[in-house]
Amino acid sequence: MGVNYEIRKNTYYDSVTLMLISKDISKIEGVNDAIVGMGTDLNKELAERIKMSNDEIKAIAANDFFISADLSDDSVWESVIGKLNELLNKKASENSMDYKPKSINSALTYQSDSNIAIISVPGEYAAAEARKALDEGLHVMLFSDNVSIKDEKDLKELAYEKGLLMMGPDCGTAIINNVPLAFANVVNKGDIGIVAASGTGTQEVSVIIDKLGKGVSQVIGTGGRDLKEEIGGISMMQGLDALIKDDATSVIVLISKPPALDISKKILEIASKSPKPVVVDFIGGDYDMIKSYGVYPSVTLEDAARKAVALSKGEKPVDFIGFSKSESEIESMVQNEVDRFDSKQKYIRGLYTGGTLTDEAMKMLGSDFGCIYSNIPLDPKCKLGDSSKSIKYTCIDLGDDEFTQGRPHPMIDPSTRAERLILEAEDETVAIILMDFVLGYGSNEDPVGEMIESIQFAKDNAKKRGQYLCVVGSICGTDKDPQNLIESQMKLEENDVIVMPSNAQAVRFVKKTIEKIG
Amino acid sequence: MSKINELFKKEISVVNVGLESFYNELKSQDVKAIHVDWRPPAFGNKKMSSLLSRLKSK
Numbered sequence: 001m002g003v004n005y006e007i008r009k010n011t012y013y014d015s016v017t018l019m020l021i022s023k024d025i026s027k028i029e030g031v032n033d034a035i036v037g038m039g040t041d042l043n044k045e046l047a048e049r050i051k052m053s054n055d056e057i058k059a060i061a062a063n064d065f066f067i068s069a070d071l072s073d074d075s076v077w078e079s080v081i082g083k084l085n086e087l088l089n090k091k092a093s094e095n096s097m098d099y100k101p102k103s104i105n106s107a108l109t110y111q112s113d114s115n116i117a118i119i120s121v122p123g124e125y126a127a128a129e130a131r132k133a134l135d136e137g138l139h140v141m142l143f144s145d146n147v148s149i150k151d152e153k154d155l156k157e158l159a160y161e162k163g164l165l166m167m168g169p170d171c172g173t174a175i176i177n178n179v180p181l182a183f184a185n186v187v188n189k190g191d192i193g194i195v196a197a198s199g200t201g202t203q204e205v206s207v208i209i210d211k212l213g214k215g216v217s218q219v220i221g222t223g224g225r226d227l228k229e230e231i232g233g234i235s236m237m238q239g240l241d242a243l244i245k246d247d248a249t250s251v252i253v254l255i256s257k258p259p260a261l262d263i264s265k266k267i268l269e270i271a272s273k274s275p276k277p278v279v280v281d282f283i284g285g286d287y288d289m290i291k292s293y294g295v296y297p298s299v300t301l302e303d304a305a306r307k308a309v310a311l312s313k314g315e316k317p318v319d320f321i322g323f324s325k326s327e328s329e330i331e332s333m334v335q336n337e338v339d340r341f342d343s344k345q346k347y348i349r350g351l352y353t354g355g356t357l358t359d360e361a362m363k364m365l366g367s368d369f370g371c372i373y374s375n376i377p378l379d380p381k382c383k384l385g386d387s388s389k390s391i392k393y394t395c396i397d398l399g400d401d402e403f404t405q406g407r408p409h410p411m412i413d414p415s416t417r418a419e420r421l422i423l424e425a426e427d428e429t430v431a432i433i434l435m436d437f438v439l440g441y442g443s444n445e446d447p448v449g450e451m452i453e454s455i456q457f458a459k460d461n462a463k464k465r466g467q468y469l470c471v472v473g474s475i476c477g478t479d480k481d482p483q484n485l486i487e488s489q490m491k492l493e494e495n496d497v498i499v500m501p502s503n504a505q506a507v508r509f510v511k512k513t514i515e516k517i518g
Numbered sequence: 519m520s521k522i523n524e525l526f527k528k529e530i531s532v533v534n535v536g537l538e539s540f541y542n543e544l545k546s547q548d549v550k551a552i553h554v555d556w557r558p559p560a561f562g563n564k565k566m567s568s569l570l571s572r573l574k575s576k
Contacts, residue, residue, distance in 0.1 A: 012557040014537050062558040100555040107533045111552045120536030163521040179530045179549050242522040441543045
């Protein structure tokens with residue numbers, strides 16, 4: 001019994017591959033814990049912290065692969081290595097016929113018409129690769145996070161000088177010329193252009209535009225820090241300018257968390273001069289201030305999509321603050337849920353994979369219930385002391401850094417959320433679980449299917465103690481996404497999950513239900 | 519016409535550096551893409567890497 005390890009020098013695998021392998025290895029009977037990774041400082045520290053390191057592991061470099069496992073029986077080691085080799089061989093056989101150059105430079109020799117680089121290397125190396133791409137005249141989507149704000153500013157200034165797009169760092173979503181890049185949905189082609197500093201917020205808006213029968217021209221991501229004072233909104237201004245000049249775009253949508261005030265004014269100033277209508281969702285931003293610039297402020301992501309669609313059809317946009325179903329249908333659905341709770345049940349637990357969707361939920365729930373506790377609260381006094389333990393009304397962003405250190409994002413690997421759901425459902429004061437299900441490229445191949453077992457388990461557990469657990473969700477996906485939207489919705493409904501057409505409607509429904517419980 | 523607006527009129531041709539899954543997804547959509555077999559510079563040795571980049575910038 002004890003820690004077994006193996007080191008393979010000069011053998012490199014990307015982080016998602018490694019984390020998915022780690023997940024499969026951990027499932028082997030007799031493996032208490034396992035770490036599979038490259039010898040980066042972060043991984044070596046992690047191995048040390050969980051007591052799975054030794055002097056050999058401490059001495060390896062970022063280009064060396066290692067596996068270390070805590071086993072209940074040493075004889076399991078053979079199956080661990082067997083499984084590891086099987087997974088790595090499978091990986092090696094993928095695209096084995098494709099030419100894979102060693103650098104951006106040599107890639108350009110082979111594919112000379114390249115026009116955009118998607119960069120997702122570890123943060124410490126990301127700025128250097130992005131700089132190389134810009135120097136070669138490529139537009140850049142920088143998916144990597146952990147890039148310094150100084151590097152971000154330098155890269156964006158360089159891109160601006162060269163007239164190139166610099167999307168990111170930490171840009172997860174873009175659709176350029178109708179090609180979804182990284183985490184994005186398959187959306188109809190249309191005349192609505194989006195510039196956004198938010199990943200899932202952008203996915204939600206583009207998906208709803210598609211569901212309403214319209215489509216997008218371009219979706220330009222900026223990365224979450226673009227509208228901070230230090231960066232000054234360089235990418236959003238560039239994107240906005242490009243959409244104003246783009247013949248295929250007739251309506252523009254801007255999405256961000258509330259920007260720094262000066263930056264907000266700068267962006268709105270440009271938007272106010274746009275010959276095309278501009279819809280703005282600065283989630284939680286000042287509605288009247290935005291409106292004073294002659295643009296269209298929106299109350300939710302869905303509202304932004306609806307307003308853009310109305311403008312694209314030449315109709316007058318109006319605030320959408322209700323439901324797709326009739327008021328009476330919703331009232332009876334709410335009553336039906338309320339009747340099934342017992343007197344102890346009053347709280348909600350939002351378990352989100354999307355940060356912007358979490359923000360939107362907290363903003364919409366408002367202050368009527370006191371604090372909405374979170375790991376990313378709107379008000380610092382509502383921050384959870386320990387993010388692994390919810391209190392009263394809580395909304396968690398499970399995609400936040402503290403949950404993704406050494407683990408895949410919950411949109412790729414739903415297991416963290418599945419475990420959390422079961423934990424929340426053990427709390428007898430919980431009435432409603434609120435969830436998002438994000439489909440599209442980049443996401444897990446069956447985000448709903450992977451959660452069903454724990455939804456059933458949580459509901460059964462509540463039932464055993466004489467309670468009813470309500471689960472409300474919304475699916476951010478189109479019928480063209482690689483996952484099956486209709487099947488996903490059916491699976492949820494068959495398991496007694498209330499599926500609403502948008503995150504905003506899901507939150508609104510939950511709020512009504514909680515208010516009715518009193 | 520700006521380079522960004524020019525891009526909007528062209529076929530996308532991607533250089534993917536990092537996660538291979540992004541490359542696989544682009545290929546599954548028949549998008550022109552090439553994957554760079556990226557590794558940390560200087561065999562992952564930070565000190566060597568910093569020396570090399572200083573030499574290169576001279």
